[in-house]
Each structure stands twice: as C-alpha cells, then as structure tokens.
Amino acid sequence: MDLHRRGFVALMLTGVAATSTARVAEAADDPLPSWRKGPVKQTILAFVKATTDPGDPRFVPPEERIATFDQDGTLWVERPIYTQVVYCFDRVPAVVKAKPALGDEEPFKTVLSGDRAAIASLSKDDLLKILAATLTGMDVDAFRGEAVEWMSRARDPRWKRPYGELVYQPQIELLGYLRAHGFKTYIVTGGGQDFVRAYSDRVYGIPVEQIVGTEGGLRYAYDSKGRPELIKEPKLLLNDNNAGKPEGIHLVIGRRPRFAFGNSIGDREMCEYTTSGSGARLAMLVLHDDAGREYAYGPAQGLPDSRVGTFTQALYDEAKAKGWTVVSMKNDWKRIFAFDS
Amino acid sequence: MDLHRRGFVALMLTGVAATSTARVAEAADDPLPSWRKGPVKQTILAFVKATTDPGDPRFVPPEERIATFDQDGTLWVERPIYTQVVYCFDRVPAVVKAKPALGDEEPFKTVLSGDRAAIASLSKDDLLKILAATLTGMDVDAFRGEAVEWMSRARDPRWKRPYGELVYQPQIELLGYLRAHGFKTYIVTGGGQDFVRAYSDRVYGIPVEQIVGTEGGLRYAYDSKGRPELIKEPKLLLNDNNAGKPEGIHLVIGRRPRFAFGNSIGDREMCEYTTSGSGARLAMLVLHDDAGREYAYGPAQGLPDSRVGTFTQALYDEAKAKGWTVVSMKNDWKRIFAFDS
Numbered sequence: 001m002d003l004h005r006r007g008f009v010a011l012m013l014t015g016v017a018a019t020s021t022a023r024v025a026e027a028a029d030d031p032l033p034s035w036r037k038g039p040v041k042q043t044i045l046a047f048v049k050a051t052t053d054p055g056d057p058r059f060v061p062p063e064e065r066i067a068t069f070d071q072d073g074t075l076w077v078e079r080p081i082y083t084q085v086v087y088c089f090d091r092v093p094a095v096v097k098a099k100p101a102l103g104d105e106e107p108f109k110t111v112l113s114g115d116r117a118a119i120a121s122l123s124k125d126d127l128l129k130i131l132a133a134t135l136t137g138m139d140v141d142a143f144r145g146e147a148v149e150w151m152s153r154a155r156d157p158r159w160k161r162p163y164g165e166l167v168y169q170p171q172i173e174l175l176g177y178l179r180a181h182g183f184k185t186y187i188v189t190g191g192g193q194d195f196v197r198a199y200s201d202r203v204y205g206i207p208v209e210q211i212v213g214t215e216g217g218l219r220y221a222y223d224s225k226g227r228p229e230l231i232k233e234p235k236l237l238l239n240d241n242n243a244g245k246p247e248g249i250h251l252v253i254g255r256r257p258r259f260a261f262g263n264s265i266g267d268r269e270m271c272e273y274t275t276s277g278s279g280a281r282l283a284m285l286v287l288h289d290d291a292g293r294e295y296a297y298g299p300a301q302g303l304p305d306s307r308v309g310t311f312t313q314a315l316y317d318e319a320k321a322k323g324w325t326v327v328s329m330k331n332d333w334k335r336i337f338a339f340d341s
Numbered sequence: 342m343d344l345h346r347r348g349f350v351a352l353m354l355t356g357v358a359a360t361s362t363a364r365v366a367e368a369a370d371d372p373l374p375s376w377r378k379g380p381v382k383q384t385i386l387a388f389v390k391a392t393t394d395p396g397d398p399r400f401v402p403p404e405e406r407i408a409t410f411d412q413d414g415t416l417w418v419e420r421p422i423y424t425q426v427v428y429c430f431d432r433v434p435a436v437v438k439a440k441p442a443l444g445d446e447e448p449f450k451t452v453l454s455g456d457r458a459a460i461a462s463l464s465k466d467d468l469l470k471i472l473a474a475t476l477t478g479m480d481v482d483a484f485r486g487e488a489v490e491w492m493s494r495a496r497d498p499r500w501k502r503p504y505g506e507l508v509y510q511p512q513i514e515l516l517g518y519l520r521a522h523g524f525k526t527y528i529v530t531g532g533g534q535d536f537v538r539a540y541s542d543r544v545y546g547i548p549v550e551q552i553v554g555t556e557g558g559l560r561y562a563y564d565s566k567g568r569p570e571l572i573k574e575p576k577l578l579l580n581d582n583n584a585g586k587p588e589g590i591h592l593v594i595g596r597r598p599r600f601a602f603g604n605s606i607g608d609r610e611m612c613e614y615t616t617s618g619s620g621a622r623l624a625m626l627v628l629h630d631d632a633g634r635e636y637a638y639g640p641a642q643g644l645p646d647s648r649v650g651t652f653t654q655a656l657y658d659e660a661k662a663k664g665w666t667v668v669s670m671k672n673d674w675k676r677i678f679a680f681d682s
Contacts, residue, residue: 063542184550193592194595197595208594208595209525209594209595209596211595217588218588219584220587220588227617228610228617230587230591230614237592238578243560246561246571247558250481250571251556251559251578252593254538254550255549255550269569273561276569
C-alpha cells in the first residue's frame with residue numbers, strides 16, 4: 001500500500017469519524033432521532049415551534065394543547081389481529097374454567113379446540129360473544145390485574161416479544177416531544193378503555209385518565225364482604241371509532257384537539273374534527289407500507305378498501321385533498337422499534 | 342384625661358396592634374383561613390400532611406392523589422333551586438322564539454306565563470321536558486357560549502350577585518390547598534357536564550377535562566357550511582348521581598379517589614367508594630346548618646329525609662358510623678363567601 005493509498009484511507013477514516021461525530025451531535029439536538037429528515041418531520045417541528053412561540057400568530061395557550069393518538073396501527077402493531085382480541089382468545093380457558101358449561105357451547109368450544117382455521121372463520125357475532133365473556137362480568141380492579149399479568153406474559157408470534165415492546169419508537173419520541181412542549185397527550189382508541197389503561201403509563205407514559213376508549217357500562221355492586229365494586233357490564237356506552245372518537249373526546253376531554261394522529265378510516269372523523277377548529281391544527285396518518293420491517297396494507301398495496309382498520313384509498317385521497325400529513329413508515333421512519341438495530 | 346388614663350389608652354392601642362399583627366401572621370401561615378380551628382380543620386391538615394410526606398406510612402404517590410368534589414351544596418349554593426335549573430327556565434323564551442309552536446304547548450306556556458305558583462308545581466316530567474328543550478339540540482360550542490353569557494349576566498334572587506360568586510370561600514381555599522400538595526381536583530356533579538365546564542376554570546380553577554357530570558349523548562353532524570359539529574342529544578348516557586358517581590369517576594378518571602367531598606344522599610356512593618380502597622382515605626360532607634349566613638336543611642333541621650339533594654338523617658348516621666367527617670357550615674366555616682366581611 002503506497003502513501004497515497006494510506007492517505008486516502010486516513011482521509012476516509014477522518015471522514016467517517018467526522019460524520020460519526022456529526023451524527024451524534026445531530027442526535028443530541030434532534031428531539032425525533034427515529035424520524036428521517038424530510039417534509040413530514042419538518043411539518044411536526046414547524047407545528048410545535050409555531051404553537052409554542054408566544055410571538056407567533058399560530059401560538060396556542062398551554063391549556064389548549066391537546067394531542068390525540070389512535071393506538072392500534074398508530075402507536076403499536078395491529079396485525080395480524082388486534083392485541084386486545086388476542087387477549088380475549090387467551091382468556092377463554094380461564095372463563096370456561098370458571099363456568100364449565102361454556103366449554104360445550106360455541107364459539108367457546110371452537111376456541112378451546114385450537115383449530116386455527118376454524119377460529120379464523122368465526123363470525124362477527126361469535127367474536128362479540130367472546131369479547132363479552134372475557135371483558136365483562138368482573139370488577140374493574142380484577143380486570144386490570146388480569147390484563148397487567150397478561151401483558152407481562154404474552155408474546156407476539158412474529159417478534160417473540162411482549163406486546164408492550166411492539167410500539168413504534170418514532171411515536172414514543174413524538175409523544176415525549178409534544179409533552180416537553182406543554183401538549184397533553186391522549187390515546188383515543190377503538191380498543192377498550194380499561195384494557196389500554198392497564199399498560200398505558202408504562203408503555204407510553206400516558207396516565208389512565210388520558211385514555212379515551214370504547215366504554216362499557218358499569219354496575220356499582222358489593223362483594224361478599226360488603227365492599228363496593230364496579231362490575232363491567234356487557235352494555236356498550238361508547239363505540240370509540242369513527243364519529244365515536246370526537247364524541248369520546250368531548251365526553252372525556254371537553255376540548256377540540258390541536259393535533260391528531262391516526263392510521264385508518266376509524267380515525268377520519270377525529271382528524272376532521274381536529275382540523276376544523278380555528279387556529280393552528282395538524283392531522284397525521286401512518287401509512288403501513290413497510291412489509292419488511294412491519295407490515296404493508298392500505299392504498300399503496302392495493303388491498304381492498306373495505307377492510308376494517310385500514311388506511312383506505314378514499315381516506316388517502318381525502319388526506320391529500322385536506323392537507324392531512326401522510327407518514328410513510330418506510331420512508332419517514334428511520335427506525336420502527338426500540339429493539340431495531 | 343389624666344396621665345394614668347392616657348397610659349391605659351396607649352396600652353390598649355399597643356395591645357390591639359399586637360393582636361392585629363398576630364392575626365396577619367396566622368393568616369399568612371394558614372392555608373385555610375376561612376376554616377375555624379377545631380377537629381374538622383385538623384382532620385384536613387393531618388390528611389394532607391400524611392399523604393404528602395414520603396416518610397409517612399400513609400404517603401400517597403402524586404399520580405394517585407385524586408380529590409373529587411360534588412358541586413351543588415358542596416362548592417356553591419344549591420337553594421332554593423339548582424342554578425342549572427334556573428338557567429333552563431331562563432332559556433325557555435329563547436327556545437320558544439326559535440320554535441314558536443312550543444309557546445302554545447305545556448309546560449312552556451306555564452313557564453312563559455311567569456306564574457310562580459304554577460311553575461313551582463310543575464311535575465317532574467314537565468321539568469324533564471324543559472331540561473331537554475333547553476340543554477339539547479345544539480352544538481356543544483354554541484351551548485357553551487350561551488352558558489358563559491348567562492353566567493355573566495344572571496343574578497341570584499337573595500344576594501343579587503352572579504351565581505359564580507356564590508361559591509364557598511372555605512372550599513376554594515381547600516381546592517387550592519389540595520392542588521398545592523399535588524392533588525388533582527375534580528368536580529363530580531349530578532349537574533350537566535357541559536354546563537359546569539362553561540365556568541369551572543374561572544370559578545374553581547378546575548379545567549374542563551376535570552369535570553365529571555351527568556352526560557348526554559352526542560351526534561356528530563355537519564352544519565350548513567359542511568363543518569363538523571357535536572350536537573347534544575336528548576339521550577342520557579350517565580346519570581352522575583348516587584351509584585352513577587363512582588361509575589362516572591371510573592369512566593373519566595380511571596382511579597379511585599383518595600378524598601371525596603359531598604353534601605347529600607347523591608354523594609353517598611362516592612364517599613363509600615373513595616373510602617373503601619386501601620391506604621389513606623378521607624370523605625367529608627357539608628351540613629347546611631346556617632340559616633343566617635346561607636341555608637339550613639337536613640337532619641339537624643328535622644326536614645324530611647326523602648327530599649332529593651339533602652343530607653338525610655340516614656346519611657348523617659352512616660357518616661358518623663363510618664368516620665366520614667361532617668362539616669358544620671355554622672361552626673367550622675369562619676366565612677362562607679368571599680364577599681362576606
């Protein structure tokens with residue numbers, strides 16, 4: 001190797017070292033290191049800068065800084081099936097143990113059989129029966145204990161990790177960034193309010209009182225020792241999907257959000273409601289277009305529009321027309337999970 | 342006047358000055374200057390000291406410091422009729438103006454007649470018709486605007502003051518004292534959630550997201566310009582009285598309170614639920630026994646137990662048996678209103 005060559009290597013190494021130092025400096029300054037540079041990241045940074053600068057005409061007083069996030073597919077993985085539905089299936093043996101007669105009844109018999117094809121083809125009514133049997137009939141504290149225990153024990157089939165690790169690292173950074181700028185962050189989910197409350201603080205840093213979810217009725221009763229309890233009833237109070245999201249937001253928060261983040265047709269009305277108020281507003285939608293690192297479904301993949309929980313072509317077109325920011329997992333997120341290298 | 346006499350006067354003046362200084366010093370140190378010294382005030386001070394001292398076995402982590410207050414009769418005057426019901430009667434002319442046909446229908450005709458005896462004898466069903474007509478059918482933002490305007494304009498008949506001034510000064514001090522010690526203060530009221538939200542921040546320093554109240558259904562719709570709105574529907578979602586209070590607390594807050602304050606049978610379950618958890622707990626009830634400065638009703642006055650919204654004899658007996666603190670307006674409150682001398 002001649003000197004010229006060695007000089008080139010040295011130059012390369014210097015260059016690498018310089019780049020490396022620059023990257024560290026950038027990361028230290030960068031509140032959103034898992035977001036790639038580009039117009040989407042710039043939109044977030046500009047929105048937060050404007051809404052928190054008292055000299056900016058788009059300034060928003062701290063008490064009005066409400067940010068609402070859908071959960072499934074927006075904050076964590078929703079495929080192949082919603083985590084809460086996995087929980088319900090996993091709870092069936094315990095429910096049947098408590099009420100053995102159910103073991104001879106459908107759809108419980110099918111679930112216990114372990115026949116995956118039969119389970120996958122259960123009807124919507126069967127699914128509702130399973131949800132009612134596994135999510136209601138017990139006190140809210142007992143329910144919470146069971147959900148906490150399951151979340152610590154269950155593993156997803158693809159990554160072999162607890163579901164609480166399947167959260168999107170860019171979104172965890174965004175939640176923290178918003179909170180650091182005085183935004184109050186809420187989850188507004190079609191999932192069960194009590195289910196999400198069982199892990200929201202640990203997983204997202206969001207306390208139980210900032211979870212808006214699908215709500216069932218409660219019955220105030222007394223246990224065998226005369227202590228009061230709140231029994232979860234199989235009665236729907238609020239379906240926190242579609243138009244139910246703005247309704248749930250008003251009931252629990254009482255303010256129109258300034259920032260909303262979703263990923264599916266179930267979040268359309270939340271985005272519409274959020275961006276229809278006066279002053280600075282921002283709506284964003286995650287597009288799942290990264291089959292390698294996560295999943296790909298929605299308009300870019302040509303999947304059917306009608307599938308529940310997806311980013312339909314119609315939503316994509318509306319987002320583009322109304323200036324709602326579409327986030328490409330593939331292009332805008334440098335890293336998907338905290339455990340990614 | 343001889344020298345001896347002049348010396349006596351000087352001594353008196355010195356004495357007065359010294360007393361006056363002492364009173365100021367006491368007020369500056371005292372977080373609850375409108376509460377008289379005694380076991381009730383001591384109970385509050387001891388509870389807050391224990392629950393906020395990390396070295397005390399009764400310490401409560403900040404996130405669990407939830408304090409819930411009933412409104413009518415607990416934070417402000419509820420006699421002779423609830424303020425929100427006055428609001429509804431006052432709204433009738435505007436409702437009839439918008440729908441003139443109602444003017445020939447009962448109970449609207451009676452309300453418009455101004456015949457006090459006839460109005461006082463309206464049935465419960467008539468009252469519900471008036472509530473539905475005046476509290477529903479409009480967008481939540483429009484409703485809020487009307488309620489804010491009314492609260493600034495209406496005057497109560499006895500004190501001739503805006504209703505927002507008829508709040509109990511000892512309770513305003515208590516709310517501030519709890520907040521200064523990390524408690525999150527909520528209103529949990531049988532009144533309408535949206536009505537109370539219209540003034541809660543200004544009157545109590547409690548933001549809209551910390552109001553749990555009776556909730557009606559909402560309908561997501563579009564106005565003539567295609568903008569989304571949330572229409573208040575004449576459909577009851579949650580009756581936030583009696584057992585409805587623990588239910589509402591769970592739906593909106595998701596935590597069992599550590600401290601609850603009420604004044605009537607409608608608050609019984611809230612007190613029971615609050616004090617049934619583990620660790621430090623405190624329930625308190627205002628007894629209206631001061632006809633001179635406010636009103637007197639309830640067990641001490643021998644009024645019938647069955648009257649809704651009162652402190653019944655049965656509640657009084659239960660409070661004594663269970664260690665819930667009964668607060669005598671007459672004896673425990675030095676001052677009732679901020680405008681009292």
